[in-house]
Amino acid sequence: MHTISETTQRGVTERAVTIAGPREPVPGVLWTPEDADGSRPLVLIGHGGSQHKRSPNVTALARRLVRHHGFAAAAIDLPGHGDRTPPDERRMSLRERQMRLRERHIADGGHQVASARAVEDWRATLDALSARDEIGAGPVGYWGVSMGTRFGVPLVACEPRIEAAVLGLFGWAPGPRLAGYDDLARQVCVPLLFLVQWDDELARRPYALALYDLFGSRTKTLHANPGRHVEIPAAEYAASEAFLAAHLAVPR
């Protein structure tokens, strides 16, 4: 793990880093309390499709986890996103990019290949972060909705270091598009908060409810609110923070 730059603002130290990924270097951001010393809980934040490691909801959640709870938080650019966006896609409109992402997703071998790559990048990131003194082997949580749940389910299912997760804005239906995804969802057994947008035009309600139904977790809470895909109310970021704090905080 290589640090490119470091700044501190309102008690939060933010480092731009590069992680040695299995196929290519992975650009990431690490947020920790200023002068952090000793191990602490870590939350991995998975951005949504067409977003990146510094999307506003990602950085805002990271900063509040650090400021309010003394946790560490980290985000990476998932394959094809952020600094990993192919040069010919950089000037595209959001709509053009979303179409290209879909095409590339299919051309690359679809759901299972994409998930395997994202999971490998996350596990390399977790290895690198756990080696740092100010993180160590503290409990790990995951927050990611939409594409962050597409890749988050396989990650949480196979990564025993993750002890709690916030997922949502994603659904499941039988069929080849998400082959095997239902089995991975059943393997998710950690305490889970699942966010649903009642009028979600991308992750339609019955499919989102079907995915919630699949999770193997004994503690799994669904929060639904009116609104479309990108309209998660602010209260659910507060709820996410409280949920992760409750399940990851180490008794002092």
Add this chain to the structure above:
Amino acid sequence: MHTISETTQRGVTERAVTIAGPREPVPGVLWTPEDADGSRPLVLIGHGGSQHKRSPNVTALARRLVRHHGFAAAAIDLPGHGDRTPPDERRMSLRERQMRLRERHIADGGHQVASARAVEDWRATLDALSARDEIGAGPVGYWGVSMGTRFGVPLVACEPRIEAAVLGLFGWAPGPRLAGYDDLARQVCVPLLFLVQWDDELARRPYALALYDLFGSRTKTLHANPGRHVEIPAAEYAASEAFLAAHLAVPR
């Protein structure tokens, strides 16, 4: 309003009271902070079917609203419950009483008559409580699930003094049994937290989701958890408390 007895424990004063109801005296309990002075938010707590004004979940929620937020809380025995249980039902088993309650409900004229009576009792209670110095015209909230929602929807729909509500464990389907209830649900426009038990054997999931769908509130959050009707997890009582505190607290 007549006070029968008064005790104070851990900073919470609990008064057994009798309210002059429109048809008969209504037995109630009022919880306030010890030495309360001046107006404050009030939460009305509607008990479930076969429960009463001192059922453990009612008293526990009332006490935490008083202790943690300085609110007032009140519960009454709804018609046919608690001290208003007909003498011949007092020695019945829970199962016998539940059957009798269903029979009586039908004999008395069904949903609309029962609701009208419960709503009248609640409104008389609210009139009496608002006249007290330590409550006054502070904002009012309502908490009630199951039968507490059956009667809570008509109450919240018609009572403009109620500014926030927690409802749940109840569903709606078209048909004569709940005639007009859908229109009342559409008239509920206050911030709302709606609790669903994912495996509810009484308020089945599709009907509970259909009721949530009907509410006219712009701010309406659904919380679902695995488990049967009476298995609301403790975390949802904490969430109820936080929701009511957020929507009723008066800025100081």
